[in-house]
Amino acid sequence: MALLASWTLPMPGGALAAVARLPPPGEQRFRVYYGDMSRDLVVAEIDYRLQHDGDAYEVGTRGKAVGMVAMFYSGVLVQTSMGRIGPHGLLPEQYSERRGKRPERVVRFDHARRKMIGLGNPPEVDLVPGTQDRLSVFYQVGLLARSRPALLERGQRFTMPLASMKGIDRASFTAGGAEPVETARGRVPAVRLTVRNEAIRTIRRSMSGWA
Incomplete structure (x- = not known):
């Protein structure tokens, strides 16, 4: 059984060192493979876009299924996530998503009033300091990893407020240690992370990825 050390990240305004800077603006395309990459079974393509000027940021993704999978997931x-950049990382102000032909859904974060305006009932909920949206969370974890590498040592665990479309949950991240990832450009150093959200009442409440 692994021994886990748990961290609850200090909130903005506390004694927390500034996080690392965002990488330069740009665009990247990723392919998602089913199983081992050597089988060349591409199931999805995702484009990532990052823009920022030091004070504000905007990140976006565009993903679609390809190959046989596209027959079932069209x-x-x-x-899109946009907001400000503070000394402790990203401060989302608006998150939006559109799935296929469905209407766009939008969540807004009012930091002055400390409220999140979403699609729940009631639509406004208290905004927890340090909250990230479904897209900004990936960049925030990357910034934390670069500024506080001890967080990603094997067995370390930390939590982060994560906004859904209706409220704010607390996601738990567990580091699995160094695990290189094979890519089209060769082997890339990475750390395996498992994130778990107890607020999701389905088998999909946890997932693993690499940072």
């Missing part, structure tokens, strides 16, 4: 998933 349409495009478009996500």
Whole structure:
């Protein structure tokens, strides 16, 4: 049994060192493979776009299924997160997503009033300091990893407020240690992370990825 050390990240305004800077603006395309990459079974393509000027940021993704999978999952998933950049990382102000032909859904974060305006009932909920949206969370974890590498040592665990479309949950991240990832450009150093959201009442409440 692994021994886990748990961290609850200090909130903005506390004694927390500034996080690393965002990488330069740009665009990247990723392919998602089913199983080992050597089988060349591409099931999805995702484009990532990052823009920032030091004070404000905007990130976006555009993902679609390809190959045989496209027969069952048609349409495009478009996500956008925009907000400000503070000493402790990203401060989302608006998140939007559109799945295929469905209407766009939008969540807003009012930091002055400390409220999140979403699609729940009631639509406004208290905004927890440090909250990230479904897209900004990936960049925020990357910034934390670069500024506090101890968080990603094997067995370490930390939590982060994560906004859904209706409320704010607390996602738990567990580091699995160094695990290189094979890519089209060769082997890339990475750390395996498993994220778990107890608020999701389905088998999909946890997932693993690499940072």
